[in-house]
Amino acid sequence: xxxxxxxxxxxxxxxxxxxxxxxxxxxxxxxxxxxxxxxxxxxxxxxxxxxxxxxxxxxxxxxxxxxxxxxxxxxxxxxxxxxxxxxxxxxxxxxxxxxxxxxxxxxxxxxxxxxxxxxxxxxxxxxxxxxxxxxxxxxxxxxxxxxxxxxxxxxxxxxxxxxxxxxxxxxxxxxxxxxxxxxxxxxxxxxxxxxxxxxxxxxxxxxxxxxxxxxxxxxxxxxxxxxxxxxxxxxxxxxxxxxxxxxxxxxxxxxxxxxxxxxxxxxxxxxxxxxxxxxxxxxxxxxxxxxxxxxxxxxxxxxxxxxxxxxxxxxxx
Amino acid sequence: xxxxxxxxxxxxxxxxxxxxxxxxxxxxxxxxxxxxxxxxxxxxxxxxxxxxxxxxxxxxxxxxxxxxxxxxxxxxxxxxxxxxxxxxxxxxxxxxxxxxxxxxxxxxxxxxxxxxxxxxxxxxxxxxxxxxxxxxxxxxxxxxxxxxxxxxxxxxxxxxxxxxxxxxxxxxxxxxxxxxxxxxxxxxxxxxxxxxxxxxxxxxxxxxxxxxxxxxxxxxxxxxxxxxxxxxxxxxxxxxxxxxxxxxx
Numbered sequence: 008x009x010x011x012x013x014x015x016x017x018x019x020x021x022x023x024x025x026x027x028x029x030x031x032x033x034x035x036x037x038x039x040x041x042x043x044x045x046x047x048x049x050x051x052x053x054x055x056x057x058x059x060x061x062x063x064x065x066x067x068x069x070x071x072x073x074x075x076x077x078x079x080x081x082x083x084x085x086x087x088x089x090x091x092x093x094x095x096x097x098x099x100x101x102x103x104x105x106x107x108x109x110x111x112x113x114x115x116x117x118x119x120x121x122x123x124x125x126x127x128x129x130x131x132x133x134x135x136x137x138x139x140x141x142x143x144x145x146x147x148x149x150x151x152x153x154x155x156x157x158x159x160x161x162x163x164x165x166x167x168x169x170x171x172x173x174x175x176x177x178x179x180x181x182x183x184x185x186x187x188x189x190x191x192x193x194x195x196x197x198x199x200x201x202x203x204x205x206x207x208x209x210x211x212x213x214x215x216x217x218x219x220x221x222x223x224x225x226x227x228x229x230x231x232x233x234x235x236x237x238x239x240x241x242x243x244x245x246x247x248x249x250x251x252x253x254x255x256x257x258x259x260x261x262x263x264x265x266x267x268x269x270x271x272x273x274x275x276x277x278x279x280x281x282x283x284x285x286x287x288x289x290x291x292x293x294x295x296x297x298x299x300x301x302x303x304x305x306x307x308x309x310x311x312x313x314x315x316x317x318x319x320x321x322x323x324x
Numbered sequence: 325x326x327x328x329x330x331x332x333x334x335x336x337x338x339x340x341x342x343x344x345x346x347x348x349x350x351x352x353x354x355x356x357x358x359x360x361x362x363x364x365x366x367x368x369x370x371x372x373x374x375x376x377x378x379x380x381x382x383x384x385x386x387x388x389x390x391x392x393x394x395x396x397x398x399x400x401x402x403x404x405x406x407x408x409x410x411x412x413x414x415x416x417x418x419x420x421x422x423x424x425x426x427x428x429x430x431x432x433x434x435x436x437x438x439x440x441x442x443x444x445x446x447x448x449x450x451x452x453x454x455x456x457x458x459x460x461x462x463x464x465x466x467x468x469x470x471x472x473x474x475x476x477x478x479x480x481x482x483x484x485x486x487x488x489x490x491x492x493x494x495x496x497x498x499x500x501x502x503x504x505x506x507x508x509x510x511x512x513x514x515x516x517x518x519x520x521x522x523x524x525x526x527x528x529x530x531x532x533x534x535x536x537x538x539x540x541x542x543x544x545x546x547x548x549x550x551x552x553x554x555x556x557x558x559x560x561x562x563x564x565x566x567x568x569x570x571x572x573x
Contacts, residue, residue, distance in 0.1 A: 197425050
């Protein structure tokens, strides 16, 4: 019964996303706003692989998001004018950095882990911020743009056609989310749940906890880098702010807002966050304080997040 | 031949010597009880045997192999499993999910991103067998946090058994339980010992349970071995009566 309801939710979400360019205009939005929702949802879902399903809080995921963004932008600007290669390099850069940082911090727990992820994140931020000649420094990396994807028999114009780029992003999102969902239903995913639920018990079932936390961190950062690469392509621009600690905080807010114990929670959280941001920033420069108030209200009254609350209400009725 | 050999093991926390020069030999198939007043070092001894932390000095071998500094997950792999004084399970998951994680870990599937149909069926069968052994079948799909303490404890023991241990360490399995639950757990432990010839080391306060189950008893007091022997010998030992049984009575 519960599984069946879950199927309907999945179906509704995929239908909504697949048809988004056709209804978002009527709802007062525009296609590239939808693209931003999907990109941020990918980043928040990837963060939540670690936060919600391994029980480890990272406050430095923007570093890998930003590495994905700069990797893609710099590849296209300096090396090869290829969108596909840009994405690949961005993801590889973010994942490699995560593999090294993760190996250094997998022994830390709780607030110590979070603090050190911030510290490492800021290292990457300052490199992007200071290294003017290569990264564009404070001004960000501009002077490049996403290029049509050449399929051999024809090409997809993702630059002039917002809709085509939306569907490219959605395809990336769909594959990433399917892989993460499959991992979470596998023995590997259950070993991560075990660590979230009770690290001591997991260890004394023969699970080497540090190794699994490292793996979960790397998987999570792999998909966050993909989100970062797509984000840079969306904007034709990489911003040093993409790597900064407050961007990491935004990912955490999205996951918690939507419900970090649910798989789709981060998508819901990202949609609320991005749409609120888009709307509020036309009214006031202080849009973040309004999102902050909203976030506090949700955490106070619905500690399981928006989706967690909806699910609970259904379960009790 | 002894399965577990503990040689002159000590563990210090700052200036506190929790375990001091303890030696113990557990034979294959033996059920050994460890008793002693609160603070005698029983749980510390368990933590040393299971690898929770290493000893300050001394040596431990398991089946002839030096395990003194082996990390816990490696000890599990060679056959040492334990339960905890305060039940340690996965609270948000169901009984069956708790067992499934243990079964998959024991089968070496912990890194698998998918399972073949056959492997998945074997896991299911093994979970079902453990549910039956622990009399938990009717509660398989209930979140474990909702269940009474006795069922949680039985699940924890089944999780340890899922690891197919050769040595099972049970830290006060009947602590905080009513008479019926104590009886059920005692019967389960005896079955594991007699039917499966599993070696068991048991920390316990309930004297009925100990004298009912144990082959031999080790008495600790203030971190040291006070006495060791059969239940009859321990019951007759004056030092033990003074230090422990006297107090209990």
